[in-house]
Amino acid sequence: MSEIIKSKIRDIPDFPREGIVFKDITNVLKDADAFKHAIDLLAKHFEKQHIDYIAGIEARGFIFGSALAYKMGKGFIPIRKPGKLPHKTEKITYDLEYGKDSLEIHLDAVEPGKKVLIVDDLLATGGTIDAAVKLVKKIGGEVMGVAFVVELEFLNGRKRLPEDCNITKLITF
Amino acid sequence: MSEIIKSKIRDIPDFPREGIVFKDITNVLKDADAFKHAIDLLAKHFEKQHIDYIAGIEARGFIFGSALAYKMGKGFIPIRKPGKLPHKTEKITYDLEYGKDSLEIHLDAVEPGKKVLIVDDLLATGGTIDAAVKLVKKIGGEVMGVAFVVELEFLNGRKRLPEDCNITKLITF
Numbered sequence: 001m002s003e004i005i006k007s008k009i010r011d012i013p014d015f016p017r018e019g020i021v022f023k024d025i026t027n028v029l030k031d032a033d034a035f036k037h038a039i040d041l042l043a044k045h046f047e048k049q050h051i052d053y054i055a056g057i058e059a060r061g062f063i064f065g066s067a068l069a070y071k072m073g074k075g076f077i078p079i080r081k082p083g084k085l086p087h088k089t090e091k092i093t094y095d096l097e098y099g100k101d102s103l104e105i106h107l108d109a110v111e112p113g114k115k116v117l118i119v120d121d122l123l124a125t126g127g128t129i130d131a132a133v134k135l136v137k138k139i140g141g142e143v144m145g146v147a148f149v150v151e152l153e154f155l156n157g158r159k160r161l162p163e164d165c166n167i168t169k170l171i172t173f
Numbered sequence: 174m175s176e177i178i179k180s181k182i183r184d185i186p187d188f189p190r191e192g193i194v195f196k197d198i199t200n201v202l203k204d205a206d207a208f209k210h211a212i213d214l215l216a217k218h219f220e221k222q223h224i225d226y227i228a229g230i231e232a233r234g235f236i237f238g239s240a241l242a243y244k245m246g247k248g249f250i251p252i253r254k255p256g257k258l259p260h261k262t263e264k265i266t267y268d269l270e271y272g273k274d275s276l277e278i279h280l281d282a283v284e285p286g287k288k289v290l291i292v293d294d295l296l297a298t299g300g301t302i303d304a305a306v307k308l309v310k311k312i313g314g315e316v317m318g319v320a321f322v323v324e325l326e327f328l329n330g331r332k333r334l335p336e337d338c339n340i341t342k343l344i345t346f
Contacts, residue, residue, distance in 0.1 A: 012259040022259045026279055029239070030226065030248040039243055053203065059257070062235040063249065066202070070212055070240035075203040078236065086185040086195045106199055 002041065002170045008034045009150065009171070023150055023173065025121055029063060038064065038149055038170060042119070043071045045168055051144055052114040053077050057103070057132050058084070064149055065119035077109045077116065079132050090138050094131040103128070105135045112140030122150040123169060126157030133165065175214065175343045181207045182323065182344070196323055196346065198294055202236060211237065211322055211343060215292070216244045218341055224317055225287040226250050230276070230305050231257070237322060238292035250282045250289065252305050263311050267304040276301070278308045285313030295323040296342060299330030306338060 008027040015022040028034045042064070055077040056065020062078060069076035082091065082102045089104040110116055116136050120129055123146075133143050145166035151157070153172050161167065181200040188195040201207045215237070228250040229238020235251060242249035255264065255275045262277040283289055289309050293302055296319075306316050318339035324330070326345050334340065 010260075015259040016256075024259045026251060026258070026260070026282070029242075030250060030282065032242070032246050032248045035249060036243060036246065056236075059232045059235060059253070060251075062232060063229075063239040063251065066236040067239045067243035069202075069205070070209060070243060073205050073209065075205045076208060076236065077203060078199060078232075080232070083189075084232070085199070086188040086197045087183075087199070109199070109203065 002037075004031075004034050005038050005149065006171050023122060023152070025060065025149060028149070035067070039067045039071050041170055042068050042147055042168070045147070046072065046117060046145070049117075049144055050115055051117045053110060053116045053141075055079050055105075055109075055116050055118045055132065055136060057118070057120045057128060060121035061119050064121055068119055068147075077105065079103050079105050079118070079135060090135060092131045092135045092138070094127050096127055097125065101128070101131075103131050103135055105139060107139055110136060110139055110141035114141055115144045116141045117144050118146045120146070120148055122152065123148040123157045123167070124152050124155050126155075126160030129157070130160045133161065175210075177204075177207045178211050178322065179344050196295060196325070198233065198322060201322070208240070212240045212244050214343055215241050215320055215341070219245065219290060219318070219320070222290075222317055223288055224290045226283060226289045226314075228252050228278075228282075228289050228291045228305070228309060230291070230293045230301060233295070234293035237294055241292055241320075250278065252276050252278050252291070252308060263308060265304045265308045265311070267300050269300055270298065274301070274304075276304050276308055278312060280312055283309060283312055283314035287314055288317045289314040290317050291319045293319070293321055295325065296321045296330045296340070297325050297328050299328075299333030302330070303333045306334065
């Protein structure tokens, strides 16, 4: 089912740093059928769940998250890098392999108790998605699941997430 | 028609700098009806044109562009900030009010002669979209139009674009 998607992902050696093989998903996006298929598979997976909002993590998570929100008829919530959201925000800082990074969400993005599905393109070491889950909870949202197009299983990113976190992915490397 | 969209846009004074009133579109995204309406209006506007790809400009252009690509059954091309695209890129540097900025596109993102619609959330002074148009042409694409959710008419951004550039916007301030 996901073979058309997997076939469009290419390896880019030494990006963004030497020794890392980057999974480039731009050819999934470029292929109308593969892109549609990815969104439709995600939508089908969540069609029976009660979800109020789809949140996407800047920047590639915006691409899959917003198309999924459109398909599912939900509102879209951007989770952004620091300083990008113009209104009052909640912020979280988290550890990366080298250094730290931060994410922000508008304080009024999610009303307390509303159910949120968080989308990103790829699950690697899990630091970003773990921070995004905490951020949505901080402002009172309920995280119904986290969804990825690709999981890099050998990086064990899912171990960083809470045990009760409902993880979905379309493709595994 | 676009009133539901306009009603969801809020003014944020002094963002990102003192003296600027920022048009915050996050509540358009959050409202499933307003978001769907924006995408459907854009799709309807272009339904009779031959378009091969929808390109979106990082980062808010990703949100509208990818949902539009999904709706129209087209491939999506990301136009990104420098250093983000992993494969070989074409780059353009352009003047901002203060300083310079750059955009990149994958060299193989658009095959020569393919027809591209470029999407961004907002047309302000026009520097970014003008650079994006040049970038798509540089790699051989034909720019069929540029589309925005919001145009800030008083900033005269459209004057910066080529005269034959087909400009569409849903809302004007």
